[in-house]
Amino acid sequence: MTAEILPCPDLTIIGGGLAGVEAAWQAARLRVPVRLYEMKPGKFSPAHRSPLLGELVCSNSLRSADVESAVGLLKEEMRRLDSLVMRAAEATRVPAGKALAVDREAFAAYLTRALEAETLVAIIREEVTALDPECLTVVAAGPLVSDPLARALAALTGQEQLHFYDALAPIVTADSLDMSKIFRASRWGAGEDYLNCPMTEEEYAAFYQALMTAEQVPLRDFEEPRYFEGCLPIEVMAARGYLTLVYGPMKPVGLVDPRTGRQPFAVVQLRPENREGTLYNLVGFQTKLTYRAQERVFRLIPGLEHAEFVRLGAIHRNTFLRSPGLLSEYLNFFRFPRLFLAGQLTGVEGYVESAAMGLLAGLNAARLARGLPLVTPPRVTALGALISHITNTASRDFQPMNVNFGLFPPLPGRVPKRERGRAYAARALAALERWRQEVSVSSTQR
Numbered sequence: 001m002t003a004e005i006l007p008c009p010d011l012t013i014i015g016g017g018l019a020g021v022e023a024a025w026q027a028a029r030l031r032v033p034v035r036l037y038e039m040k041p042g043k044f045s046p047a048h049r050s051p052l053l054g055e056l057v058c059s060n061s062l063r064s065a066d067v068e069s070a071v072g073l074l075k076e077e078m079r080r081l082d083s084l085v086m087r088a089a090e091a092t093r094v095p096a097g098k099a100l101a102v103d104r105e106a107f108a109a110y111l112t113r114a115l116e117a118e119t120l121v122a123i124i125r126e127e128v129t130a131l132d133p134e135c136l137t138v139v140a141a142g143p144l145v146s147d148p149l150a151r152a153l154a155a156l157t158g159q160e161q162l163h164f165y166d167a168l169a170p171i172v173t174a175d176s177l178d179m180s181k182i183f184r185a186s187r188w189g190a191g192e193d194y195l196n197c198p199m200t201e202e203e204y205a206a207f208y209q210a211l212m213t214a215e216q217v218p219l220r221d222f223e224e225p226r227y228f229e230g231c232l233p234i235e236v237m238a239a240r241g242y243l244t245l246v247y248g249p250m251k252p253v254g255l256v257d258p259r260t261g262r263q264p265f266a267v268v269q270l271r272p273e274n275r276e277g278t279l280y281n282l283v284g285f286q287t288k289l290t291y292r293a294q295e296r297v298f299r300l301i302p303g304l305e306h307a308e309f310v311r312l313g314a315i316h317r318n319t320f321l322r323s324p325g326l327l328s329e330y331l332n333f334f335r336f337p338r339l340f341l342a343g344q345l346t347g348v349e350g351y352v353e354s355a356a357m358g359l360l361a362g363l364n365a366a367r368l369a370r371g372l373p374l375v376t377p378p379r380v381t382a383l384g385a386l387i388s389h390i391t392n393t394a395s396r397d398f399q400p401m402n403v404n405f406g407l408f409p410p411l412p413g414r415v416p417k418r419e420r421g422r423a424y425a426a427r428a429l430a431a432l433e434r435w436r437q438e439v440s441v442s443s444t445q446r
């Protein structure tokens with residue numbers, strides 16, 4: 001069933017992914033009624049499987065929990081702005097060393113329940129196929145936005161949408177692993193959250209050879225592969241050089257095999273997928289090998305000889321708009337001030353970044369509905385740095401970006417490298433607090 005949005009309701013949000021749920025939550029906090037359209041379960045993108053809102057389509061990690069890292073800081077800022085996604089993540093956390101990883105089912109169920117319980121949010125399970133820029137709308141349909149809506153967006157913006165590709169990592173069951181070959185440890189003795197499959201140099205050489213000659217899913221004629229550097233398929237990384245994986249996802253540093261007392265030549269790390277520890281994903285093993293090739297090659301990994309794969313890797317489209325020149329710092333279109341963009345479509349990359357852009361778009365769309373001035377966080381915050389990236393980067397250089405300290409204004413004076421994270425975080429959180437006071441002062445004028 002499809003829907004054209006007429007007449008204009010108070011606020012329409014298209015897409016119930018990470019950005020859409022966060023946007024709806026923020027709007028409801030400002031007492032603005034929301035119609036949240038989600039096309040699942042009637043229609044699924046190639047990567048979505050669950051009927052729940054806020055589905056994580058690949059890794060179950062929201063990356064570093066350390067507030068002195070850029071993504072940890074972004075999460076802390078979101079917490080301070082009452083992020084629903086952060087509440088869900090804390091409530092459904094699974095052990096993952098210094099990372100914030102979640103039980104993906106519990107996480108999505110938490111988000112779905114929270115919005116179902118919110119009386120101001122009506123969840124409508126229909127695909128939206130057209131846009132009326134006069135209606136107050138947040139488009140949060142994600143990197144796998146359905147084709148009719150992608151066409152409607154392209155027609156409105158007058159720019160061709162851009163494509164590139166991401167790949168999913170495989171997941172195995174814990175009880176199919178040979179634990180006599182695997183050891184538990186987090187890097188540098190920081191706990192025991194990961195399962196580590198150690199490889200000797202000979203084992204690595206055989207694995208590398210098999211990987212390099214394995215069959216890949218062919219791209220269709222029009223599909224030019226343009227991968228995001230942070231999520232490269234394992235075989236694309238391997239093709240860069242014999243040792244690239246040993247310095248990348250298979251790096252052994254900080255890991256000692258208790259059976260030999262030595263650091264292995266290479267290590268494949270497995271991270272828990274759920275709280276029960278019954279499922280593990282192969283960290284960094286996103287791939288576009290054929291299913292048959294994946295089972296053959298990944299079973300060469302010590303401990304995975306008889307692994308049961310509950311999900312194999314895959315390749316998918318990723319769509320985003322060239323936001324600089326199109327979007328304002330409030331995440332609405334210059335040409336269509338009542339139309340907002342959120343999530344990965346804005347040209348940020350990552351779960352947390354997508355949710356963060358949902359938070360700001362939802363906040364501003366709701367403020368517009370209430371007749372309040374629109375707001376944007378200070379540039380020295382992680383939120384502000386991301387906004388600056390998607391609105392200020394020279395358009396021809398624009399590429400999706402994870403949050404990182406390179407996007408922040410430089411720190412004043414010379415700060416030793418090891419103290420920079422703390423300095424960025426202290427400056428950002430102080431600025432956010434000041435800004436938050438201003439925002440909540442005006443937002444209480446209901």
Ligand SMILES: Cc1cc2nc3c(=O)[nH]c(=O)nc-3n(C[C@H](O)[C@H](O)[C@H](O)COP(=O)(O)OP(=O)(O)OC[C@H]3O[C@@H](n4cnc5c(N)ncnc54)[C@H](O)[C@@H]3O)c2cc1C
Binds near residue numbers: 054060127318345
């Ligand atoms: C295959 C893949 C793997 C990824 N892996 C990772 C990862 O491991 N880690 C990471 O940090 N980031 C990853 N990303 C990037 C990004 O963080 C996620 O895609 C993230 O889910 C984006 O959030 P979003 O809210 O923008 O979109 P989504 O979470 O995809 O939500 C969009 C929602 O809109 C719905 N929708 C689409 N079109 C319509 C329509 N016309 N009408 C109604 N509803 C519609 C969809 O069903 C979906 O529920 C990955 C992206 C892809 C494509």
